[in-house]
Amino acid sequence: MTIDRRSFLKMTAGAGAAGVLYGCASTGPSGSTADVMPKTGRRVVVVGGGYGGTIAAKYIRMMDKNIEVVLVERNDHFVSCPFSNLYIGGLMKDLSPLTIRYDKLAANHGIKLLQAEVTGVDAASRTVVTSKGTLKYDHLVLSPGIDFRTEEVKGYDIATTPEVIPHAWKAGPQTVLLRKQLEAMPDGGNVVLSIPLAPFRCPPGPYERTSMIAMFLKQHKPKSKIIVLDANPDIVSKKGLFLKGWKKHYEGIVDYRPAKKVTEVDARSKTVLVEGLEDVRGAVVNLIPPQRAGQIAVAAGLVGADKNWCPVNPTTFESTIHKGIHVIGDACVAGAMPKSGYSANSEAKACATNIVNMMNGREIVDFSGINTCYSFLSAKEAVEVTGVYKVDKEKNTIIAVPGTVGVSPDLSELEAIYAESWLKNILIEMST
Amino acid sequence: MRIKAIQWALSAAVLAMSASAFSAxxxxxxxxxxxxxxxxxxxxxxxxxxxxxxxxxxxxxxxxxxxxxxxxxxxxxxxxxxxxxxxxxxxxxxxxxxRQKPFTTSQTLDRAKVAKGAELHEKNCARCHVENGKEIKDNSPVMAGQWVKYLEIQMADYHSGKRKMFDRKAERMKPLSQSDLDAIAHFYASVK
CATH class of the missing domain: 1.10.760.10 (Cytochrome c-like domain)
Structure with missing residues (x-):
């Protein structure tokens, strides 16, 4: 049965009291409110083809072939943020080692792909609105990643500022732009890196980026340095190891300044303002804006009291706001788990397991997850942080199992070898 | 249809009880x-x-x-x-x-090393690592088809003394050179 535009609107109008249809106005004029893939049996729709979404889609199909899975993603490929700092530092020729496509994943597991932009979700009628039409679901998994709270940086225009002052915090063209700017920069010019207040995607990421840019400068622009303006009172992750690495390799190149929150930007003069007072100008400016859950999660009314992140049940990852919608990855509040690719991978599997359990009337199974996250300090040395995570039933949140959270004892070439294998494994898991 | 409705009712009930409080x-x-x-x-x-x-x-x-x-x-x-x-x-x-289907890695191996490794295996390792590392004896692992790089890291740990081994293994392993160990890794990786 195909729902035409009129009956869809009627239906959503009826549901209007209980749930709001978001973003209806942005659906195109060419009949895009028509059901793009009429639902015949049990169906899960997964939105977002990154570290979380690919895995959720795959594991649902691996565990129950009788559930139809539709993966909706606006791009035909995905570029990994993990390891993209190595490209920026010049250790990779291009982004191909970080790029996956979805064809093998879809063929191997019978996942239906829909390349479309999701513009709205109606929780009450369990309908997703996309640029190509609507989709009905029994369960919806949102793995939308992050978007930026640009309104907190005066002068930042989301359409134009990143073209001059890249954030490079979503891998792809932004990553390429930052590297091009570094290459084109005159020797002696300074790089300014601005880090937002935590929580943000990938806690050690900005400090790995500092290391990789410093490595690039040491080699190619020996008169240049990198000024790091960190809004946080101190280095957020792997502090001792980053300080050790900077002292060992980049003495005089890294100028780290804690508690420097950038509140304003002037793209034309490549200047940032700290607390509206102190001007810092760079030949290259890499401003990483403060973050929140990806736009679709915000539009669907899934963010909590902080207006930024999505509260979820720690076992099923079902939103505590709207039933039937599960949020995984950077966008959700996963207790003690950091916002990392590996966390998203683990969350996706637990979410998939319990969606399959719910759809088959079986008992929910407790969450057990892992995080392992590598950072490079130089071309050959890496460090990592680990953790095993479980649910504390009394506190109803995800906690780290004592003794499992820790970092490498030192900078290590062996860790770099393991890091390379980590990347291979996790990207192949996502794409096959 | 009826079964499906019951399943839905059940799953809704499980959810209503707060999933994490009543979970396995x-x-x-x-x-x-x-x-x-x-x-x-x-x-x-x-x-x-x-x-x-x-x-x-x-x-x-x-x-x-x-x-x-x-x-x-x-x-x-x-x-x-x-x-x-x-x-x-x-x-x-x-x-x-x-219980998973055994997985054989796909990697480029050096034929000369594989041949040399086969001889070294026969002489030094075969008593415990039976069936060319395909089968297990006591708690020895399956090594057939494993990654060369992984095997090399393990043997380096043994050889350097970082990883303890029992006497009979040490007797056999200590005299081997780096290129011997390399050859053995290639041999086990080659076993299908």
């Missing part, structure tokens, strides 16, 4: 799937330094995890990660991976 302990799959981010789906590792776990023997996985946890076996991340699990959970994970 992690299943072997829940525990083991989390490992796949590094070890590949079902333990089919695509990264040369991470061992494939698919088809590995249960006892070898359990013993490895216990060794990581006690610190007896050197590691980078595994020492910390192993502390997240009980012995019963090690058993569950060992069982899970041992």
């Amino acid at each position: 302990p992690p299943t072997p799959a829940m525990l083991s799937n989390a490992c796949a981010g590094c070890h590949g789906t079902h333990g089919e590792s695509a990264g040369p330094s991470m061992p494939a776990l698919a088809g590995q023997s249960k006892i070898s996985i359990v013993e490895s995890m216990k060794g990581f946890k006690s610190g007896e076996r050197p590691s980078t991340v595994m020492g910390r990660l192993s502390k997240g699990y009980s012995d019963a959970e090690f058993e569950a994970m060992g069982e899970f991976f041992s």
